[in-house]
Amino acid sequence: MKENRLVIALSILVAVLFIMSLWVGRNPLAIWQAAQALDSESVGSIILMEIRLPRALIALFAGATLGLCGAAMQGLLRNPLASPDLIGSSSGAALCAVIVLYFGFTTSASLPLLPVAGMVGALLATLLVFILAGRDSSISTLILAGVAINTLATAGMALLLNLAPSPYAMRELVLWTMGDLTDRSMDDFYLMLPFTVLGWALLIGVGRQLSALTLGESTAQTLGINPQRLRWRIFLAVALAVGATVSTTGVIGFIGLIIPHLLRPWVGYDAGRLLGVSALGGAALLLAADIGVRLIPTEMPLKVGVLTAIVGAPFFLHLILSARKQHL
Amino acid sequence: MSSTLLKTTVLSFSQTKRMILDAISIELYKGELIGLIGPNGAGKSTLLKILAHLLKPDSGQVFWKNKELSTLKANERAKALAWLEQNGAIHWPLTVERLVALGRLPHLAAWQKLTEADQQVVDQVLIETDLAALRGRDATTLSGGERSRVLLARALASEPQVLLADEPIAALDLGHQLQTMQLLREFAQGERASVVVLHDLALAARYCDRLYLMQHGKIVATGKPEQVLTPELLAQVYGVECVLGATPYPWLVPVRRLGAI
Amino acid sequence: MPALAKYLIVILFITLSHALKADTINPQRIVSLNVCTDQWLLLLADPEQIASITHLSHEEGASYLLAKALKYPTNKGRAEDILPFKPDLVISSAYTSPNTLNLLRQLQIRVETLPIADDWESTLKGIQQMAQLVGHPERGQAVIDEMQQRLKQLPAISDDKPIIASYEPNGYTVGNQSLLGQAIQQAGWQNAAELAGIRQYGQLDLETMIRLHPAAIIESPYRRNTWSRAEALPQHPALRKAGINPQVIQLPSAMTICAGPWSVTVAERLAQARLELSTKAAH
Incomplete structure (x- = not known):
């Protein structure tokens, strides 16, 4: 009952934020009028359909992906500090996306390569962290391995963007490391959509298996779960969804960390039931942060990752402190 | 129809070139409570894991009724066998009730939620294991003994035909040791059976139908408790001189360590 | 000797x-x-x-x-x-x-x-x-x-000034308090950046571009045929769908990066482009 109410509340929140996201922008826009005039080629309807709608849709899908993948990884690793951005999946995706976007692949026909590259990068970075940290690694080893991979990927991006032929490339480093949703088109959304949805689809039905992992891998196995197959399935799903998302938005930090952690008590700490609500929560947080960066008056547009990091980093510290207390 | 539930051919298992199990076999009949006893490092837990299909033996097979265990679907196997891990982990602070309900997972169809019947099984198990009062508690904050009972309750909630329990009474107080052995005894009736790793030989003698005494990966003796628990065998395997009795219930007092064995 | x-x-x-x-x-x-x-x-x-x-x-x-x-x-x-x-x-x-x-x-x-x-x-x-x-x-x-x-010989300015935007990758633009901005004014155009409240240097976002609907844009790319998010922006479908089909005035970046006598040539070309636009409109 409590859970159903949570799902309803989060859904309403996401819907309200989605509509607000369509409404907020540099130009005042009566969206109802614009929506009614959809057929006409009015300025209002074009701004609504071609600029604000893709932005809101990308925020919705990217946020949901980050929340969902954070919950899946935390459940898989039975570790509240695991998330795609902390363990390197996101930065690996961004690095490969940078390679494809800035070097040689300038025709629009090769654009579908972008989410594929993001996926490959996310998968490689995730596997590398696991090889570095070992399978049954402690929280600190995993985070240190993630820090190493993140630093390496960011340095790689800086190097590549410096070497890129485009004179604008270097300035876009912040876009990849902080994340950004401005001025994306429906084309960008359609590009990220199939891989994102494929990643989500791979996660259908893993909820119960993640719940069983609460009892450890061996006991979960005697409950009919194949932990090895589950691990690969989640890695692949995260690579697909996060890879496609990051290659569109850049690395938006902390959503995958905060959201599952905040919502976990609401679903009775059940790793399986956490998945769906984390997707809703992630979507709500990213939509809200993206509205926030548009409302804060700055000279140059603020990157959305700046806001999520300002909220997320202190939260991360809090998590580390409470984890330390438990281990003392 | 045979009354055999679990049966193995000759099993061997080694790890990093060390022989853990050396050509042993075991058989479990319906209605039986079997005790695996022996000193530390004898290979009892390894044998239990092979029976639970968690480890693959280097040679030999495990049969469930007449089928090879590995040919069963994972879900069928999960409904047939439950394995109770020694010092099992609880990774998230679930309530006791939710944790026990995880045992129902093999019985649920995809997307199906806990039914009324499932909830009744959980309630029943909570009462049997004396946990009804703790059902709302955070399972990670329980004492060691309460925690083992919760994990036993989880295994019972799976309603398996065979329960494989690895030292289920190690952390329990006297009262709950008796209660747990009584539960296992009641469980292993009719169509069901259980294999339990035990260190308390007196309780093993009192509750088990048969014992397997293991040492260095081999089975030294097997049979009814009074056949296995003899001063001679105990001296040979444990290196301890024991005094045994059977009135009114089996008892055993270790007297002193014998010289090097 | x-x-x-x-x-x-x-x-x-x-x-x-x-x-x-x-x-x-x-x-x-x-x-x-x-x-x-x-x-x-x-x-x-x-x-x-x-x-x-x-x-x-x-x-x-x-x-x-x-x-x-x-x-x-x-x-x-x-x-x-x-x-x-x-x-x-x-x-x-x-x-x-x-x-x-x-x-x-x-x-x-x-x-x-x-x-x-x-x-x-x-x-x-x-x-x-x-x-x-x-x-x-x-x-x-x-x-x-x-x-x-x-500069004195630039053609006379008419009253209905068409809107022009200096539109660089990422939507970067210049306002009237700049050399190019002054050239835009002297050539008889109205600067879109000024209408968007930008005085020296800033960004014209897509929504503003669609609202202002400039008749011409100035492009002065430093390097051609390279790829970045910034350079992808002018290809945004919203601009196409809004029917924005401005005359593109290409200026070599060497003429716009530094000021000098060639800056007068920029003003002359902009003035020329405005005259061509008004004759086209007259037809």
């Missing part, structure tokens, strides 16, 4: 060269540290006065006086690049690193810094200042006179 005669000739030569040196106190080994001061130096100094210019002046996209520039060795603006040229004058801009300049001053090298030319007034002043530094003020005056003459 007698030994005395030889001796006399040597004496005469030494005296003459000394006399010449005393006469021309003009710097003889000038090093410039900024691509825009490079351009003015190439414009106003004698070829033998120039010791070194920046590497950017050897790039087509940045250097309007590329052909002249290619004759000189380059530096990357670091003290150790500069010292081997044994400069008697280093000319820098406000963008040059103050650490480098302090180091040069400590080594007793004369350093002069020219202000940034971001409108006509500072451009003309800067050209004058450079001409004085290199010792040819008359050349500077001639350049300035010609520029002012040409």
Whole structure:
């Protein structure tokens, strides 16, 4: 009952934020009028359909992906500090996306390569962290391995963007490391959509298996779960969804960390039931942060990752402190 | 129809070139409570894991009724066998009730939620294991003994035909040791059976139908408790001189360590 | 030839060269540290006065006086690049690193810094200042006179000014308080940036572009056919769907990166483009 109410509340929140996201922008826009005039080629309807709608849709899908993948990884690793951005999946995706976007692949026909590259990068970075940290690694080893991979990927991006032929490339480093949703088109959304949805689809039905992992891998196995197959399935799903998302938005930090952690008590700490609500929560947080960066008056547009990091980093510290207390 | 539930051919298992199990076999009949006893490092837990299909033996097979265990679907196997891990982990602070309900997972169809019947099984198990009062508690904050009972309750909630329990009474107080052995005894009736790793030989003698005494990966003796628990065998395997009795219930007092064995 | 005669000739030569040196106190080994001061130096100094210019002046996209520039060795603006040229004058801009300049001053090298030319007034002043530094003020005056003459001859401005936007990758644009902004006004256009409230330098976002619907845009890409998020922005489908099909006025980036006499050519081309647009509209 409590859970159903949570799902309803989060859904309403996401819907309200989605509509607000369509409404907020540099130009005042009566969206109802614009929506009614959809057929006409009015300025209002074009701004609504071609600029604000893709932005809101990308925020919705990217946020949901980050929340969902954070919950899946935390459940898989039975570790509240695991998330795609902390363990390197996101930065690996961004690095490969940078390679494809800035070097040689300038025709629009090769654009579908972008989410594929993001996926490959996310998968490689995730596997590398696991090889570095070992399978049954402690929280600190995993985070240190993630820090190493993140630093390496960011340095790689800086190097590549410096070497890129485009004179604008270097300035876009912040876009990849902080994340950004401005001025994306429906084309960008359609590009990220199939891989994102494929990643989500791979996660259908893993909820119960993640719940069983609460009892450890061996006991979960005697409950009919194949932990090895589950691990690969989640890695692949995260690579697909996060890879496609990051290659569109850049690395938006902390959503995958905060959201599952905040919502976990609401679903009775059940790793399986956490998945769906984390997707809703992630979507709500990213939509809200993206509205926030548009409302804060700055000279140059603020990157959305700046806001999520300002909220997320202190939260991360809090998590580390409470984890330390438990281990003392 | 045979009354055999679990049966193995000759099993061997080694790890990093060390022989853990050396050509042993075991058989479990319906209605039986079997005790695996022996000193530390004898290979009892390894044998239990092979029976639970968690480890693959280097040679030999495990049969469930007449089928090879590995040919069963994972879900069928999960409904047939439950394995109770020694010092099992609880990774998230679930309530006791939710944790026990995880045992129902093999019985649920995809997307199906806990039914009324499932909830009744959980309630029943909570009462049997004396946990009804703790059902709302955070399972990670329980004492060691309460925690083992919760994990036993989880295994019972799976309603398996065979329960494989690895030292289920190690952390329990006297009262709950008796209660747990009584539960296992009641469980292993009719169509069901259980294999339990035990260190308390007196309780093993009192509750088990048969014992397997293991040492260095081999089975030294097997049979009814009074056949296995003899001063001679105990001296040979444990290196301890024991005094045994059977009135009114089996008892055993270790007297002193014998010289090097 | 007698030994005395030889001796006399040597004496005469030494005296003459000394006399010449005393006469021309003009710097003889000038090093410039900024691509825009490079351009003015190439414009106003004698070829033998120039010791070194920046590497950017050897790039087509940045250097309007590329052909002249290619004759000189380059530096990357670091003290150790500069010292081997044994400069008697280093000319820098406000963008040059103050650490480098302090180091040069400590080594007793004369350093002069020219202000940034971001409108006509500072451009003309800067050209004058450079001409004085290199010792040819008359050349500077001639350049300035010609520029002012040409600016006066720009076609007359009509009342209905079409909207134009300087639209660079990422939507970067300039307002009226800039050299290009002034050229836009003098050429008879209305600057979209000004309508969007941008005075000097800023970004025109997509929504504003759609709302203002400019009749023309100025493109001045530094490098063509490269790929970045910034360069992808003008291809955004929203612009196409909004029916924005502006006349694209291409200006070589070498004409817009630095100010100089070629900035007048920019104003002339913009004025020409406006006249063509109004005749097209009249038909």
